[in-house]
Amino acid sequence: MRRFLIGCLLLLTLVAACAPGGAPRAPDGTLLRKIQDRGKMIAGVKFDQPTFGYRNPQTQQLEGFDVAVAHEVAAYLFGDASKVEFKEAQSKDRIPFLKDGTVDVVLATMTINDERLKDVDFSVVYYVAGQRLLVSKGSSITGIADTGGKKVGTVRSSTSATNLAKFAGVEIVLFDAYADAVKALAANQVDAVSTDDTILYGFVYQNPELQVVGAQFSYEPYGASVQKNQPALLNAVNTVVKNLKTSGKWQTIWKNEIGDKLRILTIPNPPADDWHKQVLAR
Numbered sequence: 001m002r003r004f005l006i007g008c009l010l011l012l013t014l015v016a017a018c019a020p021g022g023a024p025r026a027p028d029g030t031l032l033r034k035i036q037d038r039g040k041m042i043a044g045v046k047f048d049q050p051t052f053g054y055r056n057p058q059t060q061q062l063e064g065f066d067v068a069v070a071h072e073v074a075a076y077l078f079g080d081a082s083k084v085e086f087k088e089a090q091s092k093d094r095i096p097f098l099k100d101g102t103v104d105v106v107l108a109t110m111t112i113n114d115e116r117l118k119d120v121d122f123s124v125v126y127y128v129a130g131q132r133l134l135v136s137k138g139s140s141i142t143g144i145a146d147t148g149g150k151k152v153g154t155v156r157s158s159t160s161a162t163n164l165a166k167f168a169g170v171e172i173v174l175f176d177a178y179a180d181a182v183k184a185l186a187a188n189q190v191d192a193v194s195t196d197d198t199i200l201y202g203f204v205y206q207n208p209e210l211q212v213v214g215a216q217f218s219y220e221p222y223g224a225s226v227q228k229n230q231p232a233l234l235n236a237v238n239t240v241v242k243n244l245k246t247s248g249k250w251q252t253i254w255k256n257e258i259g260d261k262l263r264i265l266t267i268p269n270p271p272a273d274d275w276h277k278q279v280l281a282r
């Protein structure tokens, strides 16, 4: 009887210590605890980037790789993938939204780099892209070497803008959202749009008059970002990303959100957790 009672007590303690999902209840005063008490996570995602973060005008539903990862985090935290509220976070909003608590997590094609690590923390790498150019079919631009004296559209507070600035002679035209840059390209107001190839391919999928040209001229390893000094939250996000990669679910998400839409049959392997350290330190 005594053993039975002790057993019951242990079980109750364990149940009380765990949130309804897989994450243990976080210590008082932490952001993860606040999220658990609120009963939903707030994720900053893009709304205008097909295949990564996109509000489908037909269904009004958000879709894309980043959106799917956010649902996985919610499933881990609450045992319910729907317990996530999405807020649009354009590139310029990502760090301010984390700092002022507008969002708990940013999953928005965000490249991990030292500059940003001063302001926010990043999960392990969950995707790797590279910067390229988007042009109208028939354009004389075939790569970055052809962009001298040309107007190239990109987005504020993006690594794409910083990378383009390294090429002398490019006339950079800044927008808030990539979809606006693509509209300007369609209206011949810019000669090209440049950002991560992953994002550009999503726009080609929507607009077959456009094409991606030239070789990659940067590495863009993506991480989910969170406020600094929130190790419990960062650990939870890392657990989810690592599980996606080891379970094969990463490939399922890739196929559903990217492969099927872009009609790419070969499913890639997920990147190493420390891809950025291995490759960028070379």
Ligand code: GLU
Pocket: 091, 108, 109, 110, 111, 155, 157, 158, 159, 160, 195, 196, 199, 220
């Ligand atoms: N990955 C780049 C960045 O984080 C460009 C894409 C974007 O702006 O979302 O700045």
